[in-house]
Amino acid sequence: MEKSESSQRNYILATWKLRTYLKLPWRPLISINGNTVYDLDKDFKIVRHVESWNVSALEAIGQIFTVKSFPFRD
Numbered sequence: 001m002e003k004s005e006s007s008q009r010n011y012i013l014a015t016w017k018l019r020t021y022l023k024l025p026w027r028p029l030i031s032i033n034g035n036t037v038y039d040l041d042k043d044f045k046i047v048r049h050v051e052s053w054n055v056s057a058l059e060a061i062g063q064i065f066t067v068k069s070f071p072f073r074d
Contacts, residue, residue: 010040026067032060 018032032053039048053060 010042010044012038012040014038022064024064028064028066030060030063 014036016034016036018030018034020030021027022030032055034051034053036052037050038046039050041047055063
């Protein structure tokens with residue numbers, strides 16, 4: 001995470017990774033990297049957040065229908 005050093009705008013930037021196998025018979029892997037910007041007011045309360053992903057929404061949905069191998073344990 002990083003916080004702005006600007007006195008004109010207070011915000012926190014969080015960089016994250018989402019990795020999960022869905023509970024479907026073919027166990028698709030959902031893999032998305034992203035950022036979230038949290039804008040803060042003068043009391044440092046979150047007043048807005050904006051997310052961005054490294055894939056489009058359509059590409060993210062497409063991952064559901066992709067068969068990938070994974071370390072599966074029964």
